[in-house]
Amino acid sequence: MSVLSVQQISKNYGAVKALNNVSFEVPQGSVYGILGPNGSGKTTLLGIVMDVLKASGGEFRWNGQPGDADQRKKIGTLLETPNFYSYLSAEKNLEIAACIKERGLDDIDRVLQMVNLHQRRTSKFNTYSLGMKQRLAIASALLGDPDILVFDEPTNGLDPAGIAEIRELIIELNRQGKTIIMASHILDEVERVCTHVTIIQKGVLKTSGTVQEVLSASGETDVLVEIAADDATGLETIIRQFPGVKDVKVFGHVLSVLCTENVSAGQINKYCFEKGVVLTQLNMKKKNLETRFLEITGKQSDR
Incomplete structure (x- = not known):
């Protein structure tokens, strides 16, 4: 009702x-x-x-x-x-x-x-x-x-x-x-x-x-993963080769990695460990309302 x-x-x-x-x-x-x-x-x-x-x-x-x-x-x-x-x-x-x-x-x-x-x-x-x-x-x-x-x-x-x-x-x-x-x-x-x-x-x-x-509603199913390691340069090199990675952005010592929807935190952690890099940070990020809001409206006020 x-x-x-x-x-x-x-x-x-x-x-x-x-x-x-x-x-x-x-x-x-x-x-x-x-x-x-x-x-x-x-x-x-x-x-x-x-x-x-x-x-x-x-x-x-x-x-x-x-x-x-x-x-x-x-x-x-x-x-x-x-x-x-x-x-x-x-x-x-x-x-x-x-x-x-x-x-x-x-x-x-x-x-x-x-x-x-x-x-x-x-x-x-x-x-x-x-x-x-x-x-x-x-x-x-x-x-x-x-x-x-x-x-x-x-x-x-x-x-x-x-x-x-x-x-x-x-x-x-x-x-x-x-x-x-x-x-x-x-x-x-x-x-x-x-x-x-x-x-x-x-x-x-x-x-x-x-x-x-x-x-x-956007239809996008990609996931965003934030990762970090003591060897940041080595981490960036290997993560770009990981299947399912679409984009990598560097923010200080943290890498923001855009992946296809089937990628899991466990897969990333295992892959990096097998390549000799131990992760010190691993966060799976979901799309929030602010992200969706800005997709719809842009970044400008209506005034």
Whole structure:
């Protein structure tokens, strides 16, 4: 069952097409990543499905129904930088948020515990770290216990520790049965938490599917192996002669070796040993989401 169905959504700003006939389906229970370079249309798309912006064409449905005010009340959202009163506590800020949302006033203790802020519930917002502020914004989105959460760049501006905090929170929320839709440009984080992904560039949908489907869609089955030895020159000479090697690149004392799919780590290790070279490093590398993303979009921002 699709939680969100987007059909031929377009958004024009004069002659500029921010979105051009974008369509995809978000399965129930998924963590769905919407990826794209800066300026690709991710935030515009989320604004449309949350009815903050009006589409120029196309339609979307939440749980099979057209988007309306009642539907939106059942969705927890974080679309902008957390905006709370700096001189008020977490509790007081969430009370205000609950009154505005008309839901969740009796839910404040629970959501603060979920985001690990209950012990700091009486602390003023301006004493919070960036990670804590972002977790409070997610707590606000969780008021009323919505089954669907929509986050725009939930780790934006955070340090590595803050990013890890939000990552673990998203994983835990999904374990509890929440469907999470998140726009992001931090590819490593998306690969760690998302089950499905859509990639948008210049308002055009480039690919969509499970993370594994997107990674394997290029049809390439080559493997990348990183190897090193004390005798780096000798290693390079012999590895170029190994059956199945297609290319060798040298990065300092490490060789990056592109091989056909049937090559295994054991075969390489045995071959080098028999040729008199003992490997000090041997890593089989898989294609990651960043590599695939750059294959699809190139290296330029859309701005």
